[in-house]
């Protein structure tokens with residue numbers, strides 16, 4: 001949605017003017033004359049007249065990915081997404097007075113899940129694969145993170161979940177510099193991402209992976225969709241030292257760090273859930289062959305079947321809540337052991 005509170009946060013992403021005029025169909029810049037159209041549920045605030053070398057896969061292949069990513073509906077925050085969300089709420093201490101930016105929001109699920117905890121939740125992404133609930137319930141902008149359409153100090157808090165690993169280094173630097181600019185002094189930013197550093201608990205994780213691979217060989221499950229989802233991970237910040245250096249360079253001071261060594265998580269994801277998905281999908285009609293492969297269709301079908309049942313609080317929902325808490329044990333037990341995946345909170 002495009003609430004009135006959003007307008008007072010804006011500045012022109014093309015010429016940086018704050019002299020913006022709001023019309024029925026667009027926001028017009030009094031500085032450079034550009035009209036930024038208002039679409040159903042979001043504002044197009046992409047900078048005009050700026051060319052960048054790098055474009056994210058999500059922008060470049062939006063149409064093809066749209067089908068695979070199954071983005072229009074939002075499931076409850078469970079499993080790996082549930083662990084991320086619980087950590088986000090706790091570590092960033094989202095509060096009732098906060099104006100918050102989810103920068104790189106994807107379909108907007110984290111913003112939707114937390115919109116009622118804060119005063120204003122803004123989701124931003126250059127790709128517009130927004131979920132229906134996001135379009136209806138949170139303030140949405142289509143903008144480039146290297147030139148955010150927001151005034152200096154507009155936000156109390158900002159977060160990015162699974163974003164930084166997609167960017168080359170110069171884009172990360174620009175992203176963090178813009179994050180620092182739009183935060184008020186003392187404002188906080190949480191990033192969840194990963195480096196290339198192996199966890200010291202990797203052998204335990206590998207055991208789950210090996211069991212998972214047995215399923216693949218037996219034809220119970222394939223990991224094609226997961227592989228594609230991770231296909232554009234660059235991990236330009238290779239080590240956690242690189243992460244700290246990039247934050248400091250942007251003027252952001254680390255205040256809280258929790259690593260995610262996925263011991264319980266890996267067992268749940270590679271063994272428990274894959275068996276569950278395969279079982280659910282096989283009870284349904286055989287996978288139709290379309291532009292996505294059979295493994296992907298099977299997983300999507302399983303997800304859609306499950307999602308309906310998750311909206312009601314039943315046995316399945318409760319079981320998944322418990323499994324989510326089990327995965328979260330990884331943060332409580334091993335959160336200080338350095339590994340590839342991390343939550344970091346930094347302060348301006």
Ligand SMILES: [Zn+2]
Nearest residue numbers: 012015029032
């Ligand atoms: Zn302008």
